[in-house]
Amino acid sequence: MCANINEATLPAKNGVIYHLQVTANDVANNIIMVGDPERVPKIAELVFDKSKDIFRKDHRGLCVMTGYTIGDGMRLSVITHGMGTGSAEIVLNEVLALKAIDINSRTPIEVKEPVNIIRIGTSGALQSSTKLGTTIITKYSIGLDNTGLFYDIPPQSPQIVKLENIVDDLFNKGAANTCRYKGGIHAYASQPDPRMVDALVRASEKNKLLHKLGITTTVPGFFNCQGRLLFEELPETVESIDKLLCFDFDGVQPENLEMEISILSLISSGLKWVRFGAMCMAIANRRLNTFASDVESSLDPTVLTAVDALREMSKIPL
Amino acid sequence: MCANINEATLPAKNGVIYHLQVTANDVANNIIMVGDPERVPKIAELVFDKSKDIFRKDHRGLCVMTGYTIGDGMRLSVITHGMGTGSAEIVLNEVLALKAIDINSRTPIEVKEPVNIIRIGTSGALQSSTKLGTTIITKYSIGLDNTGLFYDIPPQSPQIVKLENIVDDLFNKGAANTCRYKGGIHAYASQPDPRMVDALVRASEKNKLLHKLGITTTVPGFFNCQGRLLFEELPETVESIDKLLCFDFDGVQPENLEMEISILSLISSGLKWVRFGAMCMAIANRRLNTFASDVESSLDPTVLTAVDALREMSKIPL
Numbered sequence: 001m002c003a004n005i006n007e008a009t010l011p012a013k014n015g016v017i018y019h020l021q022v023t024a025n026d027v028a029n030n031i032i033m034v035g036d037p038e039r040v041p042k043i044a045e046l047v048f049d050k051s052k053d054i055f056r057k058d059h060r061g062l063c064v065m066t067g068y069t070i071g072d073g074m075r076l077s078v079i080t081h082g083m084g085t086g087s088a089e090i091v092l093n094e095v096l097a098l099k100a101i102d103i104n105s106r107t108p109i110e111v112k113e114p115v116n117i118i119r120i121g122t123s124g125a126l127q128s129s130t131k132l133g134t135t136i137i138t139k140y141s142i143g144l145d146n147t148g149l150f151y152d153i154p155p156q157s158p159q160i161v162k163l164e165n166i167v168d169d170l171f172n173k174g175a176a177n178t179c180r181y182k183g184g185i186h187a188y189a190s191q192p193d194p195r196m197v198d199a200l201v202r203a204s205e206k207n208k209l210l211h212k213l214g215i216t217t218t219v220p221g222f223f224n225c226q227g228r229l230l231f232e233e234l235p236e237t238v239e240s241i242d243k244l245l246c247f248d249f250d251g252v253q254p255e256n257l258e259m260e261i262s263i264l265s266l267i268s269s270g271l272k273w274v275r276f277g278a279m280c281m282a283i284a285n286r287r288l289n290t291f292a293s294d295v296e297s298s299l300d301p302t303v304l305t306a307v308d309a310l311r312e313m314s315k316i317p318l
Numbered sequence: 319m320c321a322n323i324n325e326a327t328l329p330a331k332n333g334v335i336y337h338l339q340v341t342a343n344d345v346a347n348n349i350i351m352v353g354d355p356e357r358v359p360k361i362a363e364l365v366f367d368k369s370k371d372i373f374r375k376d377h378r379g380l381c382v383m384t385g386y387t388i389g390d391g392m393r394l395s396v397i398t399h400g401m402g403t404g405s406a407e408i409v410l411n412e413v414l415a416l417k418a419i420d421i422n423s424r425t426p427i428e429v430k431e432p433v434n435i436i437r438i439g440t441s442g443a444l445q446s447s448t449k450l451g452t453t454i455i456t457k458y459s460i461g462l463d464n465t466g467l468f469y470d471i472p473p474q475s476p477q478i479v480k481l482e483n484i485v486d487d488l489f490n491k492g493a494a495n496t497c498r499y500k501g502g503i504h505a506y507a508s509q510p511d512p513r514m515v516d517a518l519v520r521a522s523e524k525n526k527l528l529h530k531l532g533i534t535t536t537v538p539g540f541f542n543c544q545g546r547l548l549f550e551e552l553p554e555t556v557e558s559i560d561k562l563l564c565f566d567f568d569g570v571q572p573e574n575l576e577m578e579i580s581i582l583s584l585i586s587s588g589l590k591w592v593r594f595g596a597m598c599m600a601i602a603n604r605r606l607n608t609f610a611s612d613v614e615s616s617l618d619p620t621v622l623t624a625v626d627a628l629r630e631m632s633k634i635p636l
Contacts, residue, residue, distance in 0.1 A: 005547075005548065006607050007607070007608075007609045008442075008546075008602050008603070008604070008607040008608060008609050009546045009547070009548070009607070010546065010548060011602075011609055019401075019540075035378075036378045036379065037378070037379040038377070038378060038379075059356070060353075060354045060355070060356060060401070061354065061355040061356075061379030061380065061381075061398060061400065061401075062379065063379075080379060082379065082400060082401055082402070082405060083337075083378070083379075083400055083402075083404055083405040083408060084400070084401075084402040084403065084404015084405045084407075084408075085402065085404060085538060085539070086401055086402015086403060086404055086405070086463065086538050086539055086540075086577050087400060087401040087402045087404070087405060089402075089538070089539035089540060089541060089542075089543065090401060090402075090539065090540045090541070093540070093541040093548060096548070096549070097548055100549070101548065124326075144464075145404065145463075145464060145465075145538065146462075146463060146464040146502065146503060146538055147463070147538040147539045147543060148499075149499040149502045149503050149555060150499075150503070150537075150538070150539060150542045150543045150554060150555050150556065151542050151552055151553075151554070151555065152497045152498055152499065152553045152554060152555045153498070153551070153552060153553075154498070155498065179470045180470055180471070180472070180473065181466075181467040181468075181470065181504070181506060184464065184467045184504040184506075185464060185467050185468070186499070186502040188499065188502075219468075220403060220404050220407070220463065220464055220465040220468070220538070221403070221404055221407035221408065221465045221468060221581070222337075222404075222407065222408045222411070223407060223408070223411040224407075224468045224469050225407065225465060225468045228326075228327045228328065229323075229327070230323065230327070230328060230411060230414070230415055230419065231414070231418070231588070231589065233471070233588045233589055233590075234469055234471060234585060234588045234589070235469075235470045235471075236468060236469070236470060237467060237468050237469065237470045238468065259404050263539070267552060270549070270551045270552045271549065271551055271552070272551075284326050284329075285326070286326070288326075289324050289325070289326040289327070290325075290326060291325045291326050291329055
């Protein structure tokens, strides 16, 4: 932990952290994160044992619920990270602060148990062969947002730097020379915890979940940032991001576009006690311009699979 | 409007837009945007005439309320933009789509009335002389997030490009040569509507609101992105952003750090029928490491001032 953490650096009062408005005791070591706060009680309904205590706090459009899973009674928190990396950076840092910092004295706590975090979300598929409703497990994460560029975390391997360079080149060439911000978009890459990725694949196979392993690209918006142009006066810097992201990286391909994984994966890669994984259902196909119906987009099987993976990860000590 | 807007480009059903879950009729032409959805009903309570219809929709941690102001009955919407530019990009585009696109047929509507939007928020002050509780009116907006880099909107003036270059140089020099992402952070600048800025200054003077005019810098996160370091393992790319942002730009100085104005201002600058302005209270001083008490941070006088400015702007035709 850093020296000189003061009230302005980590706003909190009476052990309650600023944006989430919860204390360290309110958050479990196994965590599911979702974008939409309305999904938090839905997931709680699906996985929590109602005969045991269930905690809930709503604040600033964020929701935290903590309970015990049906059957084995694993303590689990379901937490909103909001829309976009700006919001996700706030929520993840606050969760990690609750685990590793005594909020009252602003002094470090020795972390003795791992923190396992899985983002479950929806995303747009990049390969025309991907059936709507497929859950994509992130093998590599690329951030085209720039929240992660403010974090000087060492790359996990030379491969990660290679992946960043591939995407930087694609985006630099992809913008017309006349574009005001040509050359201004840079990628940051990272890898979710390989043990978590394995656990997610195993759990998906066990539960017969339609799934794919791939590269997930995070973008800093939903409209121009994903090639959704609404107004002629607001043209895009890079044409057809979905078509640009066509490459093979050691047998893995860019599979989906979404808005939060890059920063969750990068920050987690810098802390040994955090194991992060992500699985996002494809609810749109960016190449075919299709959008899933309600029937195709139930996240329940994906959630149950994530809980199985958390069960496995929680048994692997630090 | 662009050709080929389909369901995947603009998700909507029965005239209801995807993330906000409202129809065109539910949103007024005068809009206050805030980050925290809990502020929406508080502002409604303060400014809406309760003898007239009040609309409310909550969805995905976002809230839209529309009513008529006490006294003159101006139709006004109060809308959450969420935390960060990713969320703000979604909300602004959806609001503008409701104004300029027939959502059912996905064809353009001729915009006949201006849309006036004021963001009201909280922010960290950058000048040690700024008293906590001061409302800072944005004269120039700098985005250090990169959501706006995906929008190829022409600069409003050569001055705007000059401002971008000043900040790019500062940030490039501000990162150590060993930093993984040195040179990767780029600024995009824009100016809120000058008539709106004037209206906000006049209304602030009329209401004796403690205020300042300045340059607002938007960052893509709250922790490392604003120099709030919690973990040694997660160092910052650029040291002390608050100390870097010390320059004079034609008599105007960087006054505050926040998380959404850059993209709201840039997108608005590209559409003639949108007039955007922003006023954020300083609730922290990044130079003094102080944080405002509840007493100092009531936004009510700022909200009433913004409503006065919207009253003035709504009388200026397209």
